[in-house]
Amino acid sequence: MATMTAPGTTEQLTRSASPARSRGRRNRKIRDNVTGYAFLIGAILCFALFTWYPMIRGIIMSFQRTRRGVTTWVGWDNYTRIIADPSFWPAWRNTVYFTVLALVIGYAVPFFVAILLNELRHAKGYLRVLVYLPVMLPPASALFLFKFYAYDPSDAGLFNAILTFLHLPTSQWMQSPGATMPAMVIASTWMNMGSAVLIYLASLQNIPGELYEAAELDGAGLWRRIWNVTIPQTRLILGLLAMMQIVATMQVFIEPLILANGAGTQDSATTVAYLIYQHGFYQNDLNGAAALGVIILVALAAFSGVYLRLTTKND
Amino acid sequence: MSAPQYRKAVAFALAAGLGLSLAACSTKSDDESTSADGKTIITVDCMPVGTEKELVANWNADVAAFEKANPDVQIKSVSVGTQCNNPPDFTARLAGGTTTDVFYGYMTDLQQVLDSGQAMDITSYVTKDTIPTWDDVDPALKSVFSDGGKVYGVPIKNYSMGLVYNKVLFQKAGLDPANPPKTWADVRTAAKKIAQAAPGVAGYADYSAGNTGGWHFTAEIYAQGGQILTEDGKKADFNNAMGKQVLQNLKDMRYGDNSMGSRQLLQWGDLLTNAAAGKVGMFIGAPDTTQQIVSQFKGKYADWAVAPLPGQDGLAKATLGGGDGYFFKKGLTEAQVKAGLKWVAFEKLTVGKGQFDYPRAKPQNYPVGLPQPLLFTKDSATAKAEYELRKANANVDPSIYALFENQQLPIKGEPANAQAIYAVLDSAMSGVLTNPNANIDELLKTAEQKVNQLITAGS
Numbered sequence A: 001m002a003t004m005t006a007p008g009t010t011e012q013l014t015r016s017a018s019p020a021r022s023r024g025r026r027n028r029k030i031r032d033n034v035t036g037y038a039f040l041i042g043a044i045l046c047f048a049l050f051t052w053y054p055m056i057r058g059i060i061m062s063f064q065r066t067r068r069g070v071t072t073w074v075g076w077d078n079y080t081r082i083i084a085d086p087s088f089w090p091a092w093r094n095t096v097y098f099t100v101l102a103l104v105i106g107y108a109v110p111f112f113v114a115i116l117l118n119e120l121r122h123a124k125g126y127l128r129v130l131v132y133l134p135v136m137l138p139p140a141s142a143l144f145l146f147k148f149y150a151y152d153p154s155d156a157g158l159f160n161a162i163l164t165f166l167h168l169p170t171s172q173w174m175q176s177p178g179a180t181m182p183a184m185v186i187a188s189t190w191m192n193m194g195s196a197v198l199i200y201l202a203s204l205q206n207i208p209g210e211l212y213e214a215a216e217l218d219g220a221g222l223w224r225r226i227w228n229v230t231i232p233q234t235r236l237i238l239g240l241l242a243m244m245q246i247v248a249t250m251q252v253f254i255e256p257l258i259l260a261n262g263a264g265t266q267d268s269a270t271t272v273a274y275l276i277y278q279h280g281f282y283q284n285d286l287n288g289a290a291a292l293g294v295i296i297l298v299a300l301a302a303f304s305g306v307y308l309r310l311t312t313k314n315d
Numbered sequence B: 001m002s003a004p005q006y007r008k009a010v011a012f013a014l015a016a017g018l019g020l021s022l023a024a025c026s027t028k029s030d031d032e033s034t035s036a037d038g039k040t041i042i043t044v045d046c047m048p049v050g051t052e053k054e055l056v057a058n059w060n061a062d063v064a065a066f067e068k069a070n071p072d073v074q075i076k077s078v079s080v081g082t083q084c085n086n087p088p089d090f091t092a093r094l095a096g097g098t099t100t101d102v103f104y105g106y107m108t109d110l111q112q113v114l115d116s117g118q119a120m121d122i123t124s125y126v127t128k129d130t131i132p133t134w135d136d137v138d139p140a141l142k143s144v145f146s147d148g149g150k151v152y153g154v155p156i157k158n159y160s161m162g163l164v165y166n167k168v169l170f171q172k173a174g175l176d177p178a179n180p181p182k183t184w185a186d187v188r189t190a191a192k193k194i195a196q197a198a199p200g201v202a203g204y205a206d207y208s209a210g211n212t213g214g215w216h217f218t219a220e221i222y223a224q225g226g227q228i229l230t231e232d233g234k235k236a237d238f239n240n241a242m243g244k245q246v247l248q249n250l251k252d253m254r255y256g257d258n259s260m261g262s263r264q265l266l267q268w269g270d271l272l273t274n275a276a277a278g279k280v281g282m283f284i285g286a287p288d289t290t291q292q293i294v295s296q297f298k299g300k301y302a303d304w305a306v307a308p309l310p311g312q313d314g315l316a317k318a319t320l321g322g323g324d325g326y327f328f329k330k331g332l333t334e335a336q337v338k339a340g341l342k343w344v345a346f347e348k349l350t351v352g353k354g355q356f357d358y359p360r361a362k363p364q365n366y367p368v369g370l371p372q373p374l375l376f377t378k379d380s381a382t383a384k385a386e387y388e389l390r391k392a393n394a395n396v397d398p399s400i401y402a403l404f405e406n407q408q409l410p411i412k413g414e415p416a417n418a419q420a421i422y423a424v425l426d427s428a429m430s431g432v433l434t435n436p437n438a439n440i441d442e443l444l445k446t447a448e449q450k451v452n453q454l455i456t457a458g459s
Helices: A002-017 A019-032 A034-061 A077-084 A088-119 A124-136 A139-150 A158-165 A177-205 A209-217 A222-233 A235-249 A254-259 A272-282 A286-314 B003-026 B053-069 B087-096 B107-115 B139-144 B167-172 B184-197 B212-224 B241-256 B268-276 B288-295 B334-348 B381-393 B399-406 B418-434 B440-458
Strands: A064-067 A070-073 B040-044 B073-077 B102-106 B153-160 B162-166 B202-204 B280-285 B304-308 B319-328
Touching: A019 A034, A034 A286, A064 A077, A064 A286, A077 A088, A077 A286, A088 A124, A088 A177, A088 A235, A088 A272, A124 A177, A139 A158, A139 A177, A139 A254, A177 A235, A177 A254, A209 A222, A222 A235, A235 A286, A254 A272, A272 A286, A272 B087, A272 B418, B040 B102, B040 B334, B053 B073, B053 B334, B073 B334, B087 B102, B087 B107, B102 B107, B102 B334, B107 B139, B107 B153, B107 B319, B107 B418, B139 B153, B139 B319, B153 B334, B162 B167, B167 B184, B184 B202, B184 B241, B184 B280, B212 B241, B212 B280, B212 B319, B212 B418, B241 B418, B241 B440, B268 B280, B268 B288, B288 B304, B304 B399, B319 B334, B418 B440
Parallel strands: B040 B073, B202 B280
Antiparallel strands: A064 A070, B102 B319, B153 B319, B162 B280, B162 B304
């Protein structure tokens, strides 16, 4: 305890004893880091202009209403109105459902693909390229491929042809309210899996081989090794990606827009982000859209805060 | 220069460069109203996109001709892809204040433009001096762009809906192309025959996404004699027998007869692409959809014809009409407004010029002979001149549109807040077209609730 408080105390004494010397040190510190600050200015300007300003503007707009060019302060009106929208709760239900499915499918699949790739002895690089390839496709192109070829509701569609071949019942895919969300998650997982696989692979390769060897000596099989070595060793990266996955999937937008041409069958594809777009750009209700944007911002910020707190405590 | 100094210099240059480029972004060079040589500058949108080379060349030739005739005016043309047919893009530009001085909008956009505070009152400028054919423009169209006795826009196109049908598929199904369906029961019978005769073809196709489903629901309830809003515009008025009938007709065709194909959730281009590929027997649309099918989606005029809109027990009681026009951005100088009006008059409202330059369009194979745009009052001098010129240069068989033209139905305009209402009604349309167990009463009730809420929020 004594050693911890000592430097602080000494510095306080030095400061009060010689403010001029302290100022000089500070100035030198600034001079030494001037290059860093110069680079920082660019980043700060970019964030301020393209992230913070629009965010603050959005929050202000969510309490205003513009009619005939005149903007008035309306308090919580936009919020009560947007919450009363009959599409509000279905949009949240769909979004949470998408996020849960994305966690089950989109989160687990890349992890196991990465483990498989890591275990391979041959053609590793070649297979990594193959897995990463979909990431290089523009999302819109990838989704159009799914929309027109894979999810064609007729028997000519790729997935329906496979189902028919397997003597299974076919699906209407994006036109069936029950299949909309799983179909969107499958497409989304395929599109984004490559990046997650690469991150997992990097993390897996950092696990010391001795741990596996020791586990094998103890008689651990594949699953046991994954459970007792791989998962604990990649815990941090697994946690980080889980949070990023949840934050990203809660804002799912392009999938409903392209795959379901918007809302899908009776709001079956309406997500919160799509509802924001619909209010803002189709219903000419930018203030309502801003209110909905603030609601999702608060929800995600709260979630991220709780998550960070829990994980920091555990660490 | 030492290495650390060099690094610092580079860092400052980068930071300064970024600052300058940000500053450059915020500079609105288009805000100039007068050029260095004293000319009045106006920016106008809806220049054709670059891929439409011949249309771009025509536009540029028109700009050059206009500037020659008006040496004190300079036109700056703007084209940003599908800007003129894309409601989200239009809303974004309006909200961001980045519209051109003279900007395009649908007839349904007036309230939105007024709400944004971007519309200029041009009442005192719209005269025969600026638009020589103004007195002949249909007063009903002028009123769509007016509010509280003030004029905010100039109409440039007007359409009404009919039944567009594929003559080749009719023949294949043993139907008479000269005798198209007149009622929804006829449509149903014909659609069934076409779907049976040509597997993989939708006998009848309809929209259910991207606001177009609501747009067609509106046209179809008008055909029944119904409406979307009550007369005072304060409540939804489609959750009734007529609204139910519209959805029931579609549900019967989709799931009773299986005559609407398997792919649904169609929006504007989807249906026309299928139609151009010979995969659609009938759909409701304006005569200019045949033009789109040919020019944009590579179909053939000879395959198509347009008939009046069918109703439940006879021809439609009314047909939906709409169109578009040009607005003027608030804050323009008097000279700019006058120059803008002259340009709109030249390009869109003068027989023999711009959109009415039929002698130029004919050899270029752009369609001449379509019964629209119906801009001028019937029997007015301008309407007659336009008709004569069109007839003299027609390159499209007039029989395609004869049935439609000979049976003029009462035209009913789109409801206030149309785009927002259409977005809501998409859901009702998608319900009956994708769910065999859809509950029509529930669909209408939900849509009614949403539309009433929209109206409350907007009031």
